[in-house]
Amino acid sequence: MRKSIFYYQEVSSTNDLAKDLAKKGSEEGTMVIAERQTKGRGRFGRTWFSPEGGIYLSLILRPQVNPKVIPLITLLAGVAVAEAIKALYALSVMLKWPNDVLINGKKVSGILTEMESGIEAINFVIVGIGINANIETRRWFKELDYPATSLMEELGKRIEIKKLINEVQAKIENFYFLFKQGNYSPILEAYRNLDATFEKIVEIKTTKEVIKGKAMGIDNYGSLKLKLLTGEKTKVCCGEVISNRLNEGKSQGFET
Numbered sequence: 001m002r003k004s005i006f007y008y009q010e011v012s013s014t015n016d017l018a019k020d021l022a023k024k025g026s027e028e029g030t031m032v033i034a035e036r037q038t039k040g041r042g043r044f045g046r047t048w049f050s051p052e053g054g055i056y057l058s059l060i061l062r063p064q065v066n067p068k069v070i071p072l073i074t075l076l077a078g079v080a081v082a083e084a085i086k087a088l089y090a091l092s093v094m095l096k097w098p099n100d101v102l103i104n105g106k107k108v109s110g111i112l113t114e115m116e117s118g119i120e121a122i123n124f125v126i127v128g129i130g131i132n133a134n135i136e137t138r139r140w141f142k143e144l145d146y147p148a149t150s151l152m153e154e155l156g157k158r159i160e161i162k163k164l165i166n167e168v169q170a171k172i173e174n175f176y177f178l179f180k181q182g183n184y185s186p187i188l189e190a191y192r193n194l195d196a197t198f199e200k201i202v203e204i205k206t207t208k209e210v211i212k213g214k215a216m217g218i219d220n221y222g223s224l225k226l227k228l229l230t231g232e233k234t235k236v237c238c239g240e241v242i243s244n245r246l247n248e249g250k251s252q253g254f255e256t
């Protein structure tokens with residue numbers, strides 16, 4: 001899948017550039033990488049602070065699949081980043097649904113997947129990945145309302161950015177190859193092995209409401225399975241975990 005790479009020192013947002021390129025017909029596998037972003041975007045319209053030292057990249061994909069399985073692309077990107085970090089630095093990495101990459105409970109990477117589709121088919125999917133690589137988080141991320149870390153802080157030394165980008169790209173290629181064949185189980189299995197919220201009490205914020213329950217892992221389309229306080233089971237396809245408190249299952253009446 002290795003195709004053109006557009007490399008910049010500074011852009012507004014690599015996702016926006018990738019989207020423009022995709023609209024102009026750039027092929028699957030095209031990647032946009034930047035050293036800094038002035039308008040980095042996170043999920044739910046949040047800002048993604050993007051100082052030098054971080055990794056900011058966006059990948060154009062053109063999957064011809066049932067839109068139902070598109071959330072698995074977001075999961076596979078998270079798994080790819082987590083596995084790349086694990087392989088290169090032997091750090092203990094986990095995933096917070098749907099795709100925050102955590103080290104010791106602190107966020108080191110986030111993924112923003114955006115899709116454009118026509119009436120009949122998906123035109124393109126942009127997978128945007130931000131990784132706190134050589135960043136001093138205390139200096140740059142004072143306004144964040146969640147704990148963050150960087151690879152440099154976890155390892156006590158700077159990492160080689162190019163090496164990590166290559167590893168992430170290779171892992172995404174492997175998983176995406178399987179995805180295109182309809183072989184989703186390796187992706188689901190890899191995700192389930194890294195699931196930080198499994199059997200934890202979580203609060204999920206969707207566009208409509210906040211749902212509280214015990215996270216019971218993901219289904220085969222990447223939706224989060226929840227057991228509510230009432231004992232009722234439900235699934236959430238899109239949202240984010242706004243809190244997960246460990247070891248509270250029993251005291252909250254969530255015995256399984």
Ligand code: BTN
Pocket residue numbers: 012013014015016037039040041042043044046048055056057058100109110111112128129130131
């Ligand atoms: C999140 O966790 O909220 C998602 C963060 C995604 C950030 C990346 S950085 C590269 C790409 N360009 C953007 O503007 N956002 C994504």
